[in-house]
Amino acid sequence: xxxxxxxxxxxxxxxxxxxxxxxxxxxxxxxxxxxxxxxxxxxxxxxxxxxxxxxxxxxxxxxxxxxxxxxxxxxxxxxxxxxxxxxxxxxxxxxxxxxxxxxxxxxxxxxxxxxxxxxxxxxxxxxxxxxxxxxxxxxxxxxxxxxxxxxxxxxxxxxxxxxxxxxxxxxxxxxxxxxxxxxxxxxxxxxxxxxxxxxxxxxxxxxxxxxxxxxxxxxxxxxxxxxxxxxxxxxxxxxxxxxxxxxxxxxxxxxxxxxxxxxxxxxxxxxxxxxxxxxxxxxxxxxxxxxxxxxxxxxxxxxxxxxxxxxxxxxxxxxxxxxxxxxxxxxxxxxxxxxxxxxxxxxxxxxxxxxxxxxxxxxxxxxxxxxxxxxxxxxxxxxxxxxxxxxxxxxxxxxxxxxxxxxxxxxxxxxxxxxxxxxxxxxxxxxxxxxxxxxxxxxxxxxxxxxxxxxxxxxxxxxxxxxxxxxxxxxxxxxxxxxxxxxxxxxxxxxxxxxxxxxxxxxxxxxxxxxxxxxxxxxxxxxxxxxxxxxxxxxxxxxxxxxxxxxxxxxxxxxxxxxxxxxxxxxxxxxxxxxxxxxxxxxxxxxxxxxxxxxxxxxxxxxxxx
Numbered sequence: 001x002x003x004x005x006x007x008x009x010x011x012x013x014x015x016x017x018x019x020x021x022x023x024x025x026x027x028x029x030x031x032x033x034x035x036x037x038x039x040x041x042x043x044x045x046x047x048x049x050x051x052x053x054x055x056x057x058x059x060x061x062x063x064x065x066x067x068x069x070x071x072x073x074x075x076x077x078x079x080x081x082x083x084x085x086x087x088x089x090x091x092x093x094x095x096x097x098x099x100x101x102x103x104x105x106x107x108x109x110x111x112x113x114x115x116x117x118x119x120x121x122x123x124x125x126x127x128x129x130x131x132x133x134x135x136x137x138x139x140x141x142x143x144x145x146x147x148x149x150x151x152x153x154x155x156x157x158x159x160x161x162x163x164x165x166x167x168x169x170x171x172x173x174x175x176x177x178x179x180x181x182x183x184x185x186x187x188x189x190x191x192x193x194x195x196x197x198x199x200x201x202x203x204x205x206x207x208x209x210x211x212x213x214x215x216x217x218x219x220x221x222x223x224x225x226x227x228x229x230x231x232x233x234x235x236x237x238x239x240x241x242x243x244x245x246x247x248x249x250x251x252x253x254x255x256x257x258x259x260x261x262x263x264x265x266x267x268x269x270x271x272x273x274x275x276x277x278x279x280x281x282x283x284x285x286x287x288x289x290x291x292x293x294x295x296x297x298x299x300x301x302x303x304x305x306x307x308x309x310x311x312x313x314x315x316x317x318x319x320x321x322x323x324x325x326x327x328x329x330x331x332x333x334x335x336x337x338x339x340x341x342x343x344x345x346x347x348x349x350x351x352x353x354x355x356x357x358x359x360x361x362x363x364x365x366x367x368x369x370x371x372x373x374x375x376x377x378x379x380x381x382x383x384x385x386x387x388x389x390x391x392x393x394x395x396x397x398x399x400x401x402x403x404x405x406x407x408x409x410x411x412x413x414x415x416x417x418x419x420x421x422x423x424x425x426x427x428x429x430x431x432x433x434x435x436x437x438x439x440x441x442x443x444x445x446x447x448x449x450x451x452x453x454x455x456x457x458x459x460x461x462x463x464x465x466x467x468x469x470x471x472x473x474x475x476x477x478x479x480x481x482x483x484x485x486x487x488x489x490x491x492x493x494x495x496x497x498x499x500x501x502x503x504x505x506x507x508x509x510x511x512x513x514x515x516x517x518x519x520x521x522x523x524x525x526x527x528x529x530x531x532x533x534x535x536x537x538x539x540x541x542x543x544x545x546x547x548x549x550x551x552x553x554x555x556x557x558x559x560x561x562x563x564x565x566x567x568x569x570x571x572x573x574x575x576x577x578x579x580x581x582x583x584x585x586x587x588x589x590x591x592x593x594x595x596x597x598x599x600x601x602x603x604x605x606x607x608x609x610x
Contacts, residue, residue: 064287064577068598068610069297072320073312075304077266082247083234084177087185088587092325094234095590096272096298097156098255101134101147101171102230104584105283106595111577112284118581118592120402120501121351123227126539129585133166133235133256134213139537143197143222147171147213153279156260161237163277166256168207173238175205175229188514190228195221205229223536224505231586258293258594272298282595285577294577294597306332313570314340316607319598322346322569323582324589330389333568342606345570346580353397355498355508356447356460356560357517364443365492365518371557372422373433378463379425380563387456388565395423396564398508398553399546400500408503408547419555430467442468447493449473450481456562457495488517498559502586503546504532509558518558525553574603 079090088094104124108115116128123129131137134147149168155161178184179192180202186192196203197216204216217225236247237254244252250270253261258280259272274296282290301318303309310332313321322328327350328336336343358365358374365371384391393401394412401409412423421429434442449457454475461471471493476484484490494517498508506529507513509520528549535541569580576599581592600610 062286062576062599064282064285064290064294064597065600066294066597067296068600068603069299070295070320070575070593070596070598071299071301071318072326073301073303073309073318074325075302075306075309077302078270080248081250081253081261082236084181084184084236085246085248086183088232088234092589093250093253093261093270093272094255094257095588096259096593097253097257097261098234098236099132099257100231100233100235100585100588101132102129102137102585103132103588103591104128105130106584106592107284109581109584110579111581111595116584117348117403118584119348119351120400120404121499121583121587122404122501123231123586124584125404129231133171134230137230142534142537143217143219145215145222145226146208147215149211149213150279151211153256154277155237155256156254156275157277158254158260160239160243161254164237166235166237167210168213169210170238171213171235172205172207173241174235175233176202177236177241178233179203179205186228186233190225194218194512195225220530220534223533226536227505227586231588259298267302269302270300272300278594280594287577287597293594295593298593310336313343313572316572316603316609319575320569320571322567322571322580324350327567327569330566330568333570336568336570340570342573343570344573344575345568347566347568348580349391349393349396349400349402349564350567351400351499351501352497353400353500353564354453354456354562355397355496356562357494357496358560359490359492359517359519360558361519361521362492364437364439364445367437368556369433369437370439371560373430373437373467374464374469375422375557375560376424376426376433377430377467377469378460378560380423381425383456383459384563384565387459388563391563391565393564393566395554395561397498397500397559397561398503398506399550400564402501404501405503408543408550410547410550415554416551419551422554422557427463427467434467434469439468442470444470444472445492446472446474447495448476448481448484448490449495450476450478453495485517486514488519498561500564504542506532509553520558522556522558525549528552572603574599574606 078093080086081091081093083091083094104116104118105128107113108128109118131150133150133153135150137145137147139145149171153166154163155166157163178186181187192203195217197218198204199206206214208214215229240247240252240254247253250261250264258275258278260275261270262273263271274293278292280292282288282292303312309321309326312318337345358371360366380394384394399405399409412420447457454473457473461473464471485494485496496517507515509516509525510529511521511526528545532542532545535545571578576597578596583589584591604610
């Protein structure tokens, strides 16, 4: 059961909706609670004691330090080193070495104004984004954008670029490559022929001069591709790709990013060195104006075993454990908080909802009554209480209940009564609906899954059996399972993940989407998606339209969504200028590494090492 829980809470849809693949340590019995007031951790050898309250004092401002080696870990090796060879989720080294046109503004997060949490897979809202390789852009029309490319940005100083300046030609080459190379995620998810105007047999992505790039899309499609163009596409040097064919050999990794990949030992570690010619500066705080990055080295260890990862952060072998690759369940977090009180941590509801997709293009799931019945037949609250430590995150898709969506999210008790029923356990009503749908004795069905979901689906199987539905679990090897899901060749049901922080994109429900595994083609939802996409440059209107569409979407019961458990991340007290940030944009994992610095004196005091 514990293995299933871990996999479920860390099943994070990252555009490709890829599942975590690590097993957790032995469960503990206590769920931690988030402290109401953050406290400065003490060293393990210096116990704290109650003191008489005194008047508040102005905190000492500590200036950032340069130097040191920051160390974290991953459960697996990277699958690829070039995001044109698959999805960027599998090419996570490029987050440190390469950059995009636009990203999230660090100064709007916890380090600055606090307007953004920088925890979630989402394109930054208009007021939270900032130019990276594109210094700015102009909207010349609803389907035409011009990007003004930042001058003075240089490629890593290694052959064949040898530190030359990046230009608009590199931008055009990179974007065209991502939309035309068959292995690229963009090709399948947003085919250029469906979305862009044609320019000489390719997408209309054109260099007007050395520092200007023009993009034209087909009518109404800019809202689809703009987040992909600006915040989901790593820029690479044209001459390097022409020399090597691709950049999938780690030795050929070249970018404009803050770090350079200098060593890789399969199954062991990756080492990144500071890019001494990096262009960006610290935008806020005591280090405002300082040249980035601060740390000299980023070392990433490959640690497949979860218990070994826990031991590594307890002993100070690694500086961070969490985020989208090594986040911790509440059970493991409780143990870590008890045994290592010096660690800082953050609790949050993650992006990603585990979804049971049922094919609505086939009987019996084409019948809305059947879908509603099977939803009522499962006690979500009991699952939340017994498996997820009492989480109250029951309704989590297609919009997650987070501050960024406070004006969109609708709680269950504010939905129409007919929709509320879907989320309430009512096996008698479920039997009634099945009978009305022509299944008074239930029916047999099946679901394609893999080992990580077997325990949870066994619970579902038991619930459904009480209303006469016999669910067969078709357990496949992971590679076979994921291939079936990608090709949508399952007969009835499929278990996967869905993203709940990019609702405007309708990725699980729009016709033609790779991730629409329920095979939805609903005219009402299609119209809502078209209106939201057309309103791309009017974000307030987008949000109003999304909230208006939510009750209808939820009432259709097109997918069965499970509760979402809180997860935790931990970091050492000597990691400074960090408050739990995970990504500053749409799948921009690890871009925050450039801003952190290490208090090497504190580290030496606590561990004896610098």
